[in-house]
Amino acid sequence: MDKRNAGTAGRDKKGLVALMLAGLVAGMVGLSFAAVPLYRMFCQATGYGGVPQVADVAPDKVLDRKIKVRFDTNVDRELPWQFSAEQRSVDxxxxxxxxxxxxxxxxxxxxxxGTAGFNVSPEIAGRYFTKIECFCFKQQTLAAGQSVEMPVTFFIDPEFADDESTKNIEEITLSYTFYRSDDPSDVATAPGNRASGS
Incomplete structure (x- = not known):
């Protein structure tokens, strides 16, 4: 192999390595953007992290065993809303x-x-706590000074009673945190109402 061919081969190898590295970097960037939605889908499918399940209808089977469900409500500082549960808990x-x-x-x-984030604790209960209808499924927009009722329909899957890891659970907490989902600079915030919770 003459020097000219050796130089060309060396440049080709360097170009190939550079192309492979660029592809690796692009792949890692793509995976980093995909990680959040993939993790969210995993949590929703498995209940991991206390993420409740979603269903169209409640099961036919209703057990005598009762569970107390408590409600925890929070509002991020950037959202000038008040938000609370009309009942602190239900059996x-x-x-x-x-x-x-x-x-x-x-x-x-x-x-x-605003848009609501939500979870259930203890985390293991997330795989059995199932929502049929929830304001948290989409963005909510409130007009100036508006108050609204926001319904949630849920059930606890009967398989909860068959799971050894949930047999001693007598209370579940459903938590919501509302976050602002529009541009804060578009709204004049009322003084003294930057944060709230219950």
Missing amino acids: VRIGESTLVFFRAHNNTDKSVS
Whole structure:
């Protein structure tokens, strides 16, 4: 092999290595963007991290065993709303469809949008705590000074009673945190109403 061919081969190898490294970097960047939605789908499918399940209808089977479900509500500092559960807790039979209401109020003189994050504790209960209807499934927009009732329909899957790891659980907490989902600079925040919780 003459020097000219050796130089070309060396450049080809360097170009191939550079191309492989660029592809590796691009793949890692792509995976980092995909990680959050993939993790969210995993949590929703398995209940990992206390993420509740979603169903269209409640099961036919309702057990006599009751569980107390408590409600925890929070509002991020950037969202000028008040948000609370209309009941602090309910006692529900396993498998029974239950409807509860939350109330949100916009403390400003302009429309504001928010989205609720949610989880269940203890975490193991997330795989059995199932929502049929929830305000948390989509963004909520409240007009200036508006108050609204927000329904949640849920049930606890009867398989909860058959799981050895949940047999001693007598209480579940459903937690919501509302986060702002529009541009904060578009809204004049009412003084003294930057944060709330219950």
